[in-house]
Amino acid sequence: MEQNSTPTIQVTTSGKVVVTNAKDVLLLDGEGNAIATRNRFTLCNCGKTQDGPFCDGSHKQ
Numbered sequence: 001m002e003q004n005s006t007p008t009i010q011v012t013t014s015g016k017v018v019v020t021n022a023k024d025v026l027l028l029d030g031e032g033n034a035i036a037t038r039n040r041f042t043l044c045n046c047g048k049t050q051d052g053p054f055c056d057g058s059h060k061q
């Protein structure tokens with residue numbers, strides 16, 4: 001089975017935003033500075049994280 005390598009951003013119903021196949025994705029902060037990422041990372045979209053901009057699971061509480 002061929003793996004999909006398309007960079008993908010999925011907005012989930014739980015609030016997190018899952019970014020996959022992200023090796024060429026450039027994540028910037030509010031001042032335009034690059035934030036280190038991995039090939040797969042999850043962004044917070046609920047505002048509860050203590051590890052912004054990444055999801056730390058706080059949306060589950």
Ligand code: FES
Nearest residue numbers: 044046055058059
């Ligand atoms: S979406 Fe997970 S902590 Fe906000």
